[in-house]
Amino acid sequence: MSEIKITIAGEAHVHFAEEICSMMEQAAQQRGTGIAKRSHLYVSAKMMEGKAVIAISDNTPVGFCYIETWGHGKHVANSGLVVHPDFRNTGLARDIKAEIFKLSRKKFPEARIFGITTSLAVMKINSDLGYKPVTFSELTTDEDFWKGCQSCRNYDILTRTNRSHCLCTGMMFDPSKPAKPANKKLNKEEQWERFKRFMKFQGIKEGADRLRQKIKNKSGNLKINKSSWLSKISLF
Numbered sequence: 001m002s003e004i005k006i007t008i009a010g011e012a013h014v015h016f017a018e019e020i021c022s023m024m025e026q027a028a029q030q031r032g033t034g035i036a037k038r039s040h041l042y043v044s045a046k047m048m049e050g051k052a053v054i055a056i057s058d059n060t061p062v063g064f065c066y067i068e069t070w071g072h073g074k075h076v077a078n079s080g081l082v083v084h085p086d087f088r089n090t091g092l093a094r095d096i097k098a099e100i101f102k103l104s105r106k107k108f109p110e111a112r113i114f115g116i117t118t119s120l121a122v123m124k125i126n127s128d129l130g131y132k133p134v135t136f137s138e139l140t141t142d143e144d145f146w147k148g149c150q151s152c153r154n155y156d157i158l159t160r161t162n163r164s165h166c167l168c169t170g171m172m173f174d175p176s177k178p179a180k181p182a183n184k185k186l187n188k189e190e191q192w193e194r195f196k197r198f199m200k201f202q203g204i205k206e207g208a209d210r211l212r213q214k215i216k217n218k219s220g221n222l223k224i225n226k227s228s229w230l231s232k233i234s235l236f
């Protein structure tokens with residue numbers, strides 16, 4: 001795979017806007033969820049304002065994300081995250097999000113940064129950036145933000161619940177709330193207990209399967225006994 005360059009988008013990238021929009025549209029169709037539709041003019045404007053991050057490989061856009069501001073800049077959303085299917089699962093979304101998060105913090109240091117998503121990958125990335133799950137009532141009250149949900153096929157749920165919840169999870173980074181100190185290092189027994197709890201949490205069956213797959217990939221063999229799992233835990 002060729003080298004991927006991640007950069008703040010600008011005038012030089014405006015000619016990629018249509019390609020990016022069709023990448024977003026295809027992704028929305030595949031997922032079956034109603035990601036708000038963006039026009040190439042809107043995407044171009046984000047680039048011109050220096051409020052977007054683009055990933056390019058072989059002179060082709062392979063990833064994108066942009067900044068939106070709500071409630072007079074009190075709230076910022078990093079929206080429209082998309083990675084070309086051929087480039088997924090390589091950590092590209094994580095890198096793009098890290099870059100747009102850095103840009104958002106620089107441009108709007110006081111703002112709360114939030115997002116709503118049904119994507120597990122995005123929840124994982126957000127959580128590692130310091131976002132916490134929040135109720136919808138904590139998100140922006142800016143009507144224009146919620147109008148973006150009108151093109152989603154689940155919009156009836158949002159209206160039926162008086163905008164209190166929907167299929168998306170709301171997550172927010174609040175700069176006024178200091179990050180908790182990193183967890184203390186667990187000993188092997190504690191790691192094992194946590195791991196068992198995780199595996200039991202079968203809402204996350206998918207997570208357990210992915211974890212098994214990861215161990216398989218990293219270690220090349222998979223033995224289901226306690227000592228084998230213990231020795232692999234440090235891989236994460």
Ligand SMILES: CC(C)(COP(=O)(O)OP(=O)(O)OC[C@H]1O[C@@H](n2cnc3c(N)ncnc32)[C@H](O)[C@@H]1OP(=O)(O)O)[C@@H](O)C(=O)NCCC(=O)NCCS
Nearest residue numbers: 027081082083088089090091092093094117119120121124
């Ligand atoms: C969601 C999307 C941006 C993820 O891009 P990606 O480059 O494959 O993501 P990454 O490789 O950076 O993965 C980030 C993390 O999510 C995990 N992940 C990736 N895909 C996942 C999935 N389908 N389910 C659960 N976890 C997933 C990865 O394992 C990784 O975790 P790790 O670092 O702990 O291993 C990409 O799939 C996409 O463009 N989807 C269509 C558009 C979309 O859904 N956008 C989000 C709108 S909110």
